[in-house]
Amino acid sequence: MAPTIGVFDSGFGGLTVLRELRNVLPGANYLYFGDTAHLPYGAKSVRTVAKYAIASAHFLEQHGIEMLVVACNTATALALDDIRAAVRVPVVGVIEPGAQRAAEISQTKKAVVIATDATVSSHAYQRALHQFGMEATEKACPLFVPLVEEGWVEHPVTEQVSHIYIDQVFQDAADGKPNGADVLVLGCTHYPLLRPLLRRVVPEHVEIVDSAESTAAKVVEILGKESGRGSTGNLRCYATDSIEKFQRLGGKFLGQPIENIELVDIEK
């Protein structure tokens, strides 16, 4: 029987992970939970993010999921262990798969990671990459999420902001020469929408690793390819705030229109 996979994010970004999951396991059933009443997690504390993430995970567990994908870099960085301790189903985060993929393709064993303030402050990517023998330079890009949500994914302003955030990171602080990094890890689920623009901004020899793809591959590894074969499974979405906005913005991230969204309250 097809498995039911829970996918959790603070908002819409995790839909880029869901999109990859449905590519590789189309027959699985999916419950997507967007904690939109509390987004963005990127600027919140560990304590607050853990509280909301656990409440969301409990909700999904009560609705019958057999596996939970934490499709939110901030929640993974700040609260993955807390979430694992709070539920009985296996939990996959987005950070380790992205770090592992970076290590597989890097020749120089040096990566640059771009993410939100909270993810960078946690140094979760640095730790994960280190475990795979990689050095990491982390760079917070707090304007990328609002720029994506404004719809400016191919806008001159976004290109200018990208140059400001990224150009210097690939240079050595001491002499201004290339720092040797040959991988850029997109450490936020909003960033895959900026991938074409970032491809033009980032030095040519640098490969871009999208955690959404790597995470989907990890889930296949755990569940087996057979588990999600066959005809398209069900998708049901839950949001803690405005259904209308979820429908409007979410479609951009999933790459297709979203129906079947239910408003829920996890603070009761």
Next chain:
Amino acid sequence: MAPTIGVFDSGFGGLTVLRELRNVLPGANYLYFGDTAHLPYGAKSVRTVAKYAIASAHFLEQHGIEMLVVACNTATALALDDIRAAVRVPVVGVIEPGAQRAAEISQTKKAVVIATDATVSSHAYQRALHQFGMEATEKACPLFVPLVEEGWVEHPVTEQVSHIYIDQVFQDAADGKPNGADVLVLGCTHYPLLRPLLRRVVPEHVEIVDSAESTAAKVVEILGKESGRGSTGNLRCYATDSIEKFQRLGGKFLGQPIENIELVDIEK
């Protein structure tokens, strides 16, 4: 005896209102509540904003305030009536004072209002300005809050974004000529930090109205100038998330360092 005034916002922006209040009523005592665990309100629904705003108002009322200033445009736009119904003390919002001030100085009786998505969608400024005999063009500027929080208040990117948001608004849709507006209302408490930059972007004949100033004047009108005379009163701040971030960012908005911040949970 000096009054105790409660000032409420979703985050730090309301500190621009507190700053003006302390200018005109230095002797009053202030309790500032920043609901930082739930910020930003700008993209949330009426239902969610009202729930958080009322919980915050109750908290301040239980701590002895004699008047409540809702120093948040989104909360005022979406939930002022709900907040008034939920507490016993007088409640002043930021929208009506700004609209009244705009009407006082406008010759053409046409204003442009810039604000968050939620404030614009509510058309609260349009209604308030209409009551004072003014026509209003409302424009959402969702990138301004993240740009201010990034600290880019005098940055070329912010200037470019301002031109994109604002240039067309002062033109007539039909013939591209000036639309006659002679006032720009800053309909978000983050925007006073952009005032010097906006002064350069906005046409010269247009006056800028800062709701923070107008709101402080309204409070003086209600309480009387005498009430807040004398030596500097106490200031105590409450936040629902990271004290550290409140301290770091809040100081920019208040114009001086902030001590005396307490972490509180309004969801219990």
